[in-house]
Amino acid sequence: MTEKTYREALTDALFLEMRRDENVFVMGEDVVGGTGSPHAEPGFVGGVFGVTGGLHEEFGLDRCIDMPISEAGIAGTAAGAALAGKRPVAEIMFCDFMGLCLDQLMNQAAKFRYMFGGKATCPMVLRTTYGAGMNAASQHSQSLHPLVTAIPGLKVAMPSTPADAKGLLSTAIRDDDPVIFFEHKTLYTISGDVPDGEYLVPFGKARMVSEGDDCTLVATGRMISFCENAAQALADDGITCDIIDPRTTSPLDEDAILDSVEKTGRLVVVDETPPRCSFASDIAALAAGEVFSSLKAPIKQITGPHSPVPFAKELESEFVPSPTKIRDAVAEVVNFK
């Protein structure tokens, strides 16, 4: 184990996977930085969030490809290269920009396997950032995992810790299906113990973040630490929670969630997207449909409001679920009569 940041853990996975399989390559805007510049040596950026830093020194510019601002082209070339046997890891700087490449993901990559009668694979990874918290306003703050989770054929990973960042990215790269990999932009600097060497975290296997008796909290990414925060405050009042991080929203570890709700009888789902047709409503429907008779209280969903993400601090803080709102929701379901 070595203590690493979330960012370093991701970079670690890229180094290891690129060493292991020469079909793996990275591509995206400024993933190297300075390629083809008349003034500078390539390599001083390594991705706007620094995740692909240093790769080109070991793997060269053939496998670390700076791309023009052409998101549709980036997603489409990744899908085509994957169809032709490569394992591209494409970076889309902010998931909001997936708007431009959605056709390539939704109508192309997601559907090859099925439409072609099981005869094609599209082992691409599209790494992207998501989430509010930087006052980056409506076009740079969205959390679009529900959108792609809803598309059959795409897998969706969202690590909440440095260790999971490494393990899930390694798995994503080895996976034969297209994977949309969401990195929360406020998590890059958190640190934690990360296993050394090759490390894989299986898809569809939730992480039990903490265990308790009174309520099940389900969340992903940044919301995990908010749940932990809320759970600590609740523990002072003698209320304990299971906190479950599914780690991948597709495939989804339904059993982990259902077993927990059967045990606690209460469910609060936390997600920073708007509420409609969301991750939260999906999990709530799952529990309501499968373990209804175990429920002791209505299921609560703590989400953003049905609005875009606003700019100003006061508005953005109102948009994002807070530990206080989570705590209150748990207290409410626990006290439900």
Place this chain on the structure above:
Amino acid sequence: MQLAREELEQAYKQMKTIREFEEHLHREIMTGSIPGFTHLYAGQEAVAVGVCENLTEADFITSTHRGHGHCIAKGCDVIGMMKELYGKADGLCKGKGGSMHVADMDVGMLGANGIVGGGPPLATGAALAAKLDGKGSVAVSFGGDGSCNQGPVFESMNIAAILNLPSIFVYENNRYSEHTHCDYVIASESIASRVEGFGIHTVKANGFDFFEVHEVMKELITKAREGNGPCAVEFETTRFYGHFEGDPQNYRAKDELKDDRENNDCITIFKDKVTEAGLLSDDDINKLDEEVNSLIEESVDQAKKSPLPNPEDVTTDVYVSY
């Protein structure tokens, strides 16, 4: 230079307002009081002002992530903009949009844009509306060198050409998109040569010189108003600050910035031209500088005093009615 004295004063004042607006932000961002992502337009003022001085409120523009200059040049209220950037309730967009989304429909400013390449299709739509209205309005999309590689940009050029729309594609080639040099990411010889492929009349010009920008645009905009269809311009320009604040800019040539600041400062070039030609005196310039400075001071003062948004307003203005 057949501009009247008031026109010269107006042009200078606009350029200087943009410059001082950006200089203020450059200082203020360090203090942490400007939330979010802010991209400064300093260095490119001659383009925004040279274009927009040929437009009226009935004309449209779309802008980019580096949009403050376009907004000011098109007539957005400077005080309202400053309030917006400070994230205040009475900002131009009520604190909902911030730097990347300043807009004002009343002056034909259809929005800065967080999506690179997002503007040209919208401007082309505004040009379609203008054509249908038949009153001679035009729509200008501003775009950076990096934005010309987005598919929707090409699609809108083709649409503007086949429908013969008064859509004017303005490219500000400041050599870089983030840290990437334009030579690496633009396959054709220039942006201009690429646009010509759509049969669109295209010009390359010096964006450091307000007078050249103004003259080129006057001709193109007049033609577009007369129903001659779309056109495009590629202006050579430079940005005086990094892509974002704190960008070490180690992708630029040694002395490139110093050289640009010394020789390619559009405001110095303007000042030198008008004073040498005796059109405006140093005193005139100083007086305008004072006006600009007090406007910026006033805007900062008001922005700092303005009320913060009410958290409940997070869900207002999502729809017209719901």
